[in-house]
Amino acid sequence: MPRLQSGVWKHFTPAIKDGRETFMCNYCSKTNSKNATKMQMHLDKCKEYSAFSQRSPGADGSSSASIPVPSSSFLPGATPGDGGHFLIDSVDQGSQAFADECLARAVYATGSPLTLTDNVYWRRFFSVLRPAYCPPTRHAVSLHLLDCEFERVSGRVRRAVAEADCVALVCGGWAEPRDVVDYVVSTPLPLFYKSARRTERASVGEALKEAIGEVGAQRVFAVVTEDAPEMAEAWAQVEEAFPHVSAVGCAAFGIRRLFDEIAGQPSLRALCRRAEQVVRCVRERRALADTFGHWQTTKMRSHDAAGNPVSAVLPAPAPSGSDWTSAVTMLNGLLEGQATLREMALSPTVDVDVSVRATLQDPAFWKGVAGGRNLLYLVGSRIDHVRREEQTLSAVVETLGQLRYHVGAELPGSSLHAGEQEAVLAALERCQEFCVRPIHAAAYMLDPKHVGQQTLSGEQVNGAYFVISNISHHLNLDQGKVLGSFARFSAKEGLWKGGGIWSSCRHVSPSTWWKGLCSSEPLSSVASAILQIPPTAAACEALRSRLTDAGSRCGGADGAGLSPERLEKLVAVQMNLKALEPSDHDFASPESQEEEVKISFESETQ
Template structure:
């Protein structure tokens, strides 16, 4: 009797019986507890398995196994009244099917335990009775390694074909917590490039700069036009070192991270912290006392029926997202009528300090104005984190942000000294986020032509950035600036109204490459307008990494490979190899001729 080539487990189906794990033979239905030796001995004696295990050579010399499957009403039987359908899968088909299944599992972020599930096993047996899907161990080991190598090859091929790319790096600001630095390459599609592990002690500007320069050289420095990083304190010094080594590269900070830090600075002001503490005290008082909680819920339900209130429950801050504080403020404001009525009720036992807070009109006024201010800033954070956020929108966004903060601070709970501190924080945020390349992107985006809000200094810096890239691309600077003048004045190619209306339907970089490629300025504009304004791609990858770690993966290397495959499979166009036929046309023709002569 031949010994098993792939282990005993694939020939048994796991199940739970009377609270115990059992394994049923796929051929004769005999059941065993988990014991590989006894199960192997059973297979050596199983008559039904002996029929299955008979090997016959396939057309390419590989072995082929025929597996009897009980006939079902919807499956054809081998003979009239027969009991079995004979199916076969040779090694080549099995390997190809495993590869396709693994790719589908990775691309859809399906659990790797999917193929161990009895219902999926039955589904596969209906589709192809002789096919045995790979277990979790195979999906997380050699199949993952092969797919990772294949996908990474496609990533490098895409980067090689791109005319201009940007390096995105994140993880430096919280290296103490994670130790993981993520690199993505925007082509402009943000492809997962690699992860590195580092220690907090190595987080110096020189170390960071050397790491960034290493990735730039790996990708190809001539096609890298920007480096986008998080807001680690050492970053600005690291940027200077990168730009010194590669004068044509602009090093910029993640705009979303900058605005998040501004948000945190506002919440950290003493008056705002005091307001947050009072709001949290009210929420805890209502939530933790059953009488108050039941009364609030009852009164709130009544007001919902009367259409004078919404159904939002009181919320305490949780997590670090900007919505945490805003949601607490909003929940209090939406339940304000019920809570204030509770404060004057003689039958309810409410702490003296909480009752005083609920009866304080200034508390509610400050809650409303502060909620509005924080909500507006938070919306900018979410807007910047969108996948379609553009570098050209950063300058305009800061103009709007400065106006919003300036007009809202006077109505907030912050006193004059704190308001000055917030404006100083806004200045630091803008210094971190807005560089000459942002001004250049703003001036080159057709959606902003005629809406210039730049200062003279920003305009001069934009000219410098455009001239610098012109030299790097071996373009005539005079011709490039002349083209820029015609673009700004809407002359020549840009004289008609149609070309301007078209920019509302495509990205700015596509507009330049697709409609204005004949202009000397086109290559420069195309490179600049593809640069992402944030490290959002890396942040999404990091969330995915953390999710996979929480699912119990032991090896960090396995987790990184799985995330890389999952992320990139959904960004890269499927290659012809994904759907390659198992036989070439010549092989099919030879097989057909052979069958015809029989």
């Protein structure tokens, strides 16, 4: 549809005549075709519009507009054929601006296209809802309305940080070949803070210290990062400059790197190549795919041994750099169709490649597929486990402990050689060193779900005491009283003597448990702060995903053409609006309209 000249649209009402869309003048009721030039020419000649436009402005100097709108079938309360009555609707500057703000906020929060207000159907809806309201253009939604909303939401983020008793600074991008590093503050709500360009002059440590200073060193208790060659040195710089701040490695990143190292072992890579060859052979040849599907569903193999339904189609091979589930899904699909595939290899009527037939008849191949699937799933599933929103640092200690035990038990039955098994164990040690630091041990010891479980080494326990003492000093607490409170907690004495308080920890988060039930104890503020720190940089990954998605939606495809800076503002607003609960102010009408709205509502409900 051609776009009308600025301000013209509100003077016409869409209508359907003889099956085609027309526009009716709100002043003389004449209809026009949807031609912007002709509609403008009509207004220039319309005597009724000329008389209306010469009316003087309101006493307050506002440019309010009263627009007569012919009653038609799509307006509320109208009756068909009643064309002789008119509505009088008006929107003053204040109401127009407030409506624009609310509409833009809804567009940003829902990730709707910025060109939504240019769509003829949306404009028709707005004209039905409020005939005199003229929605903003896409340029207004992309420019000054976005700037205003960004400033408003940024103010709410600053207030949330100022009111938080513990803030963790989460950053992502150092481990990737990107020019931009993203920063998210966890309060514990993940709130977008800023994106900053990497510079050659500033080291990672200097950049992290600068970001901590901007957020407020008094409130920051941890920095969560991915890994990078210079990250160990950066962590040391941060902890030296701010003794109460702990540097934390993203557990999901560390476990994903462990997964990649295991999947990269030569024996497992060779096994996956053979598995891909089988999958491609069956999927890409129509006759084989049809035979596999038919035999899988008709030869009593529609369910596995556990009674679960199995697929009649083999999953696609795992693409390079894909999510960990792709490789596991491919291997699992082969195991589900194992009986059918082996029978196809034995059948003289099925044309299977010689090399694939040999693979399907090889018992060592199937043993390797089962062992590889189990090992990769064991590690990969832990990535998703630690990424859960409710997880704490204590969950990382528990997860890595389980990984050490189960991987050690699974390795002998895998297809990996002795040297490769040693390499996997070495990778597991590196993962443990990156993911579990003294503050993790402190979180594990302070988590009521793990109290009394002696799984930490003496060195880890001493590190936990050191972290607790540092945070106590930072909060101006008596360290002796804090450690005394910790002793009573560990021994389940005093406040923690009854059984009810321990059963309650299964129903609330650990930090809430400490703040809500144990607030009288000196240890409470230390424990609640430590147990609010996120174990991963998943918030930064979600931010980058949003940036990519918004870039595809707001590039040339929908005409918005946002610059990187404005795209960053859009994603910041969208992410923070989703995290922050709307306040009463978000839904309040302008002060000048409060009494009018109240009176109108009361009169309509009486």
